[in-house]
Amino acid sequence: MIIAKVIGTVVSTRKNSNLIGSKFMIVEPLPVMQSDIKRLVAVDQAGAGIGDYVLVSVGSAARMLSGSEAASIDAAIVGVIDSPDEIVVKE
Amino acid sequence: MIIAKVIGTVVSTRKNSNLIGSKFMIVEPLPVMQSDIKRLVAVDQAGAGIGDYVLVSVGSAARMLSGSEAASIDAAIVGVIDSPDEIVVKE
Amino acid sequence: MIIAKVIGTVVSTRKNSNLIGSKFMIVEPLPVMQSDIKRLVAVDQAGAGIGDYVLVSVGSAARMLSGSEAASIDAAIVGVIDSPDEIVVKE
């Protein structure tokens, strides 16, 4: 997973039927998290809002939530971090 | 998913039989979306056309649409964004 | 998928038994296609030859062809483009 900040939303009305009801969020990984990905679109599975710091899973992991097994999604917000202070790093 | 613009098409007549009928589109991710991927070929699953801004799913997510489960595809257009104005980012 | 040019071959006699009969081709993505991958080895599933421009699928998509479901492969040539002229880009 990567830690990212939710910075926006995007709406698609014409989409695969298996995506109906999905909430598309634009997330931006923390700079220290991944250098090759700038921003991506993740489906919210954890009740996240703009400004939240979240855990994002990519690949088939995004379809583990009950009800999402057959959705055409490759990235999902799977957890919300209450505060960036909870990210503890001891280098 | 990433947001990309449909910029072209490509035709392959000699291909795996599980790809017959697939519409191959060349998409270019928005510059803010992913820095390491320039362009890729995605199979259209949402009725997209050249110039459209679309949601592209990669990996096994591209085979979630009914009928595409056994296709040799690793990228698909799964939704169309009506206008780039619907991409809302609050930084 | 990415569009690549077939530029070579490689032979491995000592390999997983599920790879026996596989034809290993070295492919080079078009420069506009993906910046982080230089060359890779893909199993031919479309009758490609050196110099051909081809569609390459990566990941589990490479094992969708009937008979390849249990092969240890993560990249496959799934289609041949008759001519680079068939790649239409309208920017």
Next chain:
Amino acid sequence: MIIAKVIGTVVSTRKNSNLIGSKFMIVEPLPVMQSDIKRLVAVDQAGAGIGDYVLVSVGSAARMLSGSEAASIDAAIVGVIDSPDEIVVKE
């Protein structure tokens, strides 16, 4: 797999129910291991602690451990290396 050092932890209380009980560790790949990934969050499956050098598997490999098959995770610590001295490289 990549070899990484465990450098931190992160706590998420609001998360997918299939993640309850997961221990989220922040890991940093060895500089020689992967140049495009800086840090990522991996679920501990091997009893790792901060400062440990570990083997990290990504993708569906992270869900092979018994009990984790349905978890929304895309990275896991699957082994602990007792000491960096056990990494033998003959160039």
Next chain:
Amino acid sequence: MIIAKVIGTVVSTRKNSNLIGSKFMIVEPLPVMQSDIKRLVAVDQAGAGIGDYVLVSVGSAARMLSGSEAASIDAAIVGVIDSPDEIVVKE
């Protein structure tokens, strides 16, 4: 797949039980093969030794070998190239 050279080994005694018996090799992709991956750890499935040039499959392809279906691995050596001379490239 990518072509890589086996340059080392690593030992992990505390690991997932599904990894017992796995031989972890450190491999380095040929410079022309992939620019974003430096080195990675791959499980040997082809009897490779240090100095060998090998085919490495990543992702779920690493678990196709009979007996490895449930192992927590995301990279495997699936073939050995007898000599770098067998890599034929016609540019």
